[in-house]
Structure formats: structure tokens, C-alpha cells
Amino acid sequence: EDKVVQSPLSLVVHEGDTVTLNCSYEVTNFRSLLWYKQEKKAPTFLFMLTSSGIEKKSGRLSSILDKKELFSILNITATQTGDSAVYLCAVGRNNAGNMLTFGGGTRLMVKP
Amino acid sequence: NAGVTQTPKFRILKIGQSMTLQCTQDMNHNYMYWYRQDPGMGLKLIYYSVGAGITDKGEVPNGYNVSRSTTEDFPLRLELAAPSQTSVYFCASIFGGAGNTIYFGEGSWLTVV
Numbered sequence: 001e002d003k004v005v006q007s008p009l010s011l012v013v014h015e016g017d018t019v020t021l022n023c024s025y026e027v028t029n030f031r032s033l034l035w036y037k038q039e040k041k042a043p044t045f046l047f048m049l050t051s052s053g054i055e056k057k058s059g060r061l062s063s064i065l066d067k068k069e070l071f072s073i074l075n076i077t078a079t080q081t082g083d084s085a086v087y088l089c090a091v092g093r094n095n096a097g098n099m100l101t102f103g104g105g106t107r108l109m110v111k112p
Numbered sequence: 113n114a115g116v117t118q119t120p121k122f123r124i125l126k127i128g129q130s131m132t133l134q135c136t137q138d139m140n141h142n143y144m145y146w147y148r149q150d151p152g153m154g155l156k157l158i159y160y161s162v163g164a165g166i167t168d169k170g171e172v173p174n175g176y177n178v179s180r181s182t183t184e185d186f187p188l189r190l191e192l193a194a195p196s197q198t199s200v201y202f203c204a205s206i207f208g209g210a211g212n213t214i215y216f217g218e219g220s221w222l223t224v225v
Contacts, residue, residue: 004154006154034214041218041219042202042216042217042218042219043155043202043216045213045214048213088154088155090154090155097143097160097162097168098143098162098206099145099157099160099170100145100155100157100214101157102147102154102155102156103154104152104153104154105152105153105154107152
């Protein structure tokens, strides 16, 4: 059975801290790994990773994929209160439905 | 360009009632999905469709039905609402082969009492 596991489940940090969120997966026909940020509404897209070892960056956020060890990390540096959200990892597969399998999410709270 | 539109946003149902969550997209996407998200959890796939006239079950299809008579619309029907169906429902769509850029609707909060 396909699995996507995120850790930690939740995290509380102070503004300015750096955090690392983890996502490990076991899926058949891996195609891509995606990170989303969810703040009370629909998830919003952050990154899509398809190749190992290539870091994707957007401002203070960055992510990297390790296809050999089957995991990805999402780093957030100099956290701000606006980074408080649930971060979801999802894996896309090469199948007829183009479906995504989601992890359970990591709830990040950034305190002032 | 409205993207993915879901209605209603909020609904309270009594046990045993039925209802339909509407989903429409105006991006000519061939793939459409219904996910549910329980509190503190990730999204679980209920049903999906790869094109008009074609639907298939996801991880958690029991208690739901879907249809896809047009490319734009993908309604989700709850026939006999149960408390276990209290959840947030997200409709999503994607253009196949476009690198998995999935577009989500705003969500529908459903409570069954």
C-alpha cells in the first residue's frame, strides 16, 4: 500500500528560527513529490520535485528530494508568524489517474 | 477565469439525508478529483475522473457517488449521510501531462448531526 509519512506532526518555534519538515514515502511508480501550505482553506502549491539532489528555493523556503532514500525535506529559514500553517507533502504517481497521495501534514506554529 | 468552484461552502446535514456537492472548473482540465480532509489529517481521495463519462474509486469511496457528464462538472453525492462523513471536502482538477499542477477548490465544510 502506498504511504506518505510526515514528521513531526506538529512544531512550535519562535520567529527567526529555522525549521526542517520531513516527508518519507513508499509508493509505486513514483513521478513527483509536492509540498503544499494550508492555512484554513485549500492547499496552496509550494514546490514540485522530480529529481534527486536538486534544491528548489523560493525566498526563505527550500526543498530537496532524495529518491534513493525516499524522502524529502522542506526548510524554512528566519520563520515568521505568517509561516504558521499545515504543510502537506504529496506524491504523484505515473498511473492512469495522475493521483496524489497525501501525508498527514505537519502543523507549524511560529510564535512572535 | 474562475478556476475550480465548489458549492456549498458550508452545510449541516441530518443523519440519513442526502445532498450533492457541486464542483465545476473552467480550465478544460480532463482530470478531476474529490478529496476529504478530516481534522488534523491529510487529504484522502474519494473518487476521481480522467475525463467525461469516466469515473473511478479512490481510497475512501464508500458512502459517495460521482458522475462526470461534462468536462467541466464533477458533482459528489452523499446518499445517506452519516456522522463519519463530517469533513472538509476539496474538489481539484489537473490537465493531464502538465506536471501535476493541481488546482483546488476553496473547500466545502460538511457537518452531519
